[in-house]
Amino acid sequence: MRGETNRVTVDDVTATDTTLRATVTTSGRVGRFVTDEPFVADYGVDVTAVPESLLVIPVLAHVCPVAWATGATVAVDRVDAAFLDSLRHVGQRLCEMYPSFMQGGRIVCGETVDGSHDPGERAGSALLFTGGVDSTATYVRHESEQPDLISVRGWVMRERDRWQRNREFFADFAAERGLDAHFVESNMLSFLATPLLQAHFQRYLDGAWYSSVGHGLGLLGLCAPLTAAADIGRLYIAATHTEAWTRPWGSHPTIDDHVRWSGTAATHDGYESTRQEKIETIADYVDSHSREITLRTCVHADGPRNCSHCEKCYRTIVGLLLAGLDPNDHGYDYDAATVAAIRDTFESGEKHLSAQKRYHWETLQDAAREVEAIEAPGGAELLGWLRDADFGASVEQSARPLGQRLLQATARQVPTSVYATLYPVYRRLAAGR
Helix, strand or coil, X not given: CCCCCCXXXXXXXXXXXXXXXXXXEEECHHHXXXXXXXXXXXXXXXXXXXXXXXXXXXXXXXXXXXXXXXXXXXXXXXXXXXXXXXXXXXXXXXXXXXXXCCCCCCEEEEEEECCCCCCCCCCEEEEECCCCHHHHHHHHHCHHHCCEEEEEECCCCCXXXXXXXXXXXXXXXXXXXXXXXXXXXXXXXXXXXXXXXXXHHHHHCCCCHHHHHHHHHHHHHHCHHHXXXXXXXXXXXXXXXXXXXXXXXXXCHHHHCCCEECCEEEEEECCCCCHHHHHHHHHHHHHHHXXXXXXXXXXXXXXXXXXCCCHHHHHHHHHHHHCCCCHHXXXXXXXXXXXXXXXXXXXXXXXXXXXXXXXXXXXXXXXXCCCXXXXXCCHHHHHHHHHHCCHHHHHHHCCCCHHHXXXXXXXXXXXXXXXXXXXXXXXXHHCCC
């Protein structure tokens, strides 16, 4: 039977104080994409009273998309009944999004548990918070609920100093507004063989594996034990796109709005608003509350402010200017020379500009055509360029670095053990270390 020799089994799930630990075994093709590490998540609050049917959700939320991509069976002793229904829906939706490689697969469960609360019944609300445009706009929209803020550390596990700076930023943001902040740390991306997933499936995706496939279900599911421990009934995840973005993406209303478990239901928030409209929502909030908001959008920043020279920083700087805000007041460094640097990013073709980035820049372009002037140094030059720029051409002339493309091609051919040895060396060389 298909999947029986291609299998992921969740063997054991335990909670000790604030930490969840789960072990899995694999057989068949799926095993190439799951490491030997246990899945670990720390929630900063005691999760020992959380039932096993909810404790197992984080690991299932991460292995299931991998199983569906390889046609594998997932086996688990017990799971929350509402979440099992969510998995079936999300699995079907991902297969519809990615028919070129998503195969689906069975979920074999020894016991389904009907929880003591209906999904969404718990009292509080929370939002996954990064300090970026999307999640900050979601906070502004739901400020009256006084939602808890949940920050996840899963991307920079080896960069403790950077995480500490981010944590201080999130804690300050919450304290200034009388909110509770939760910090979740997980090895979710090293538990999965993420470089191999990227190498094998990049040709089908517009972005990385986790963003294109796994992060809606994964991030929401990661929070399940915390929602039970902290009495959170509504869990918001901010939208990245609007319906104008027609390419598949791992977080989407047809995925996130169907993720639920006993006591908690997720909501994909802000899908009706472009990124620029969200910046304008933030600008209105700043104006009406006479309170500045510092944004944190940059994954490259080594200090308290954003780096101000990566593509995402440029995109946010332009959005703030179009909304009548001074980027220097919101975590960025801007002067007239920034305009030339932004233009060079596109005209040189040196940086890989994905279709998703084109989408975001074209929404900025639409906004620029409605703005009469930018009252900032270099504003007239920026506005003139932005209105006429051909972002489609910029995408077509850019490409991922040759070394990255060669590495991914190699990974599809060599044994897993060989690639696992080569990949860290490549990463060190690429980073100049």
